[in-house]
Amino acid sequence: MMGHSHALSGVVGWMAVVPLVQGTEFLGLSFHLGPGEIIAGSLVCAGAALLPDIDHKSATVTKTYGKITETLSDMVGFLFGGHRMGTHSLFFAVLMGVLVQVLALWSEMAVQVFVFLLIGIALQGLGFGLDKNRVASGIINALATAAITLALYASGVNYSWLGLAVAFGVILHFLGDMITKMGVPIFWPFWKKRIGQKVGFVTDGPVEKKVVTPLLTVGIIVGSLYLFDWPTLLPDR
Numbered sequence: 001m002m003g004h005s006h007a008l009s010g011v012v013g014w015m016a017v018v019p020l021v022q023g024t025e026f027l028g029l030s031f032h033l034g035p036g037e038i039i040a041g042s043l044v045c046a047g048a049a050l051l052p053d054i055d056h057k058s059a060t061v062t063k064t065y066g067k068i069t070e071t072l073s074d075m076v077g078f079l080f081g082g083h084r085m086g087t088h089s090l091f092f093a094v095l096m097g098v099l100v101q102v103l104a105l106w107s108e109m110a111v112q113v114f115v116f117l118l119i120g121i122a123l124q125g126l127g128f129g130l131d132k133n134r135v136a137s138g139i140i141n142a143l144a145t146a147a148i149t150l151a152l153y154a155s156g157v158n159y160s161w162l163g164l165a166v167a168f169g170v171i172l173h174f175l176g177d178m179i180t181k182m183g184v185p186i187f188w189p190f191w192k193k194r195i196g197q198k199v200g201f202v203t204d205g206p207v208e209k210k211v212v213t214p215l216l217t218v219g220i221i222v223g224s225l226y227l228f229d230w231p232t233l234l235p236d237r
């Protein structure tokens, strides 16, 4: 799927999972997700749902932070065997989740940095900013990302679930790619077969444009109507 479809799937995925995990305990974490956690989680998941394509030169995530992500893309492509190989495996999902969770436990600053980076990627993927002017678009993205990160920080969002959300977003990316014709080598490096190859729709074809993307968008609208108790979110006058 295209970057924007992956990003949308991250938002829908998090919104779908919130009612299922609300009030439960998992891996020693207890989930009490308020509006801040729902918004933060949606954006983190959307950013993470773009991460696997860091192995591709022209992917949204590779272009997000210019030379930095482009260099990272070359390194990742080399380490994980090229496009749609290692970064499209459960191994990568677990690796990212654990890495983020460990660094998050180690430093509160690391949490904010990850949140900032992932929200920046998410906004880029969702098509925020202007394609025609890359500099302006980069500045708009950076300002919006900083504003959102700060607002979430100021509202005291609890990020104990950060690593899980990253792993979940990465897995959502695989599901998105599996339903296109390309398939995903989910058991890499042990078994390099691309699961779901030759079944599904063409990336950026009519099914994705006219069915998948609109459905994901509707999913977000329905999800936010269901999850948010709108009257309590509005300030008292």
Ligand SMILES: [Zn+2]
Pocket (backbone or CB within 6 Å): 001, 052, 053, 084, 088, 173, 177
């Ligand atoms: Zn992919």
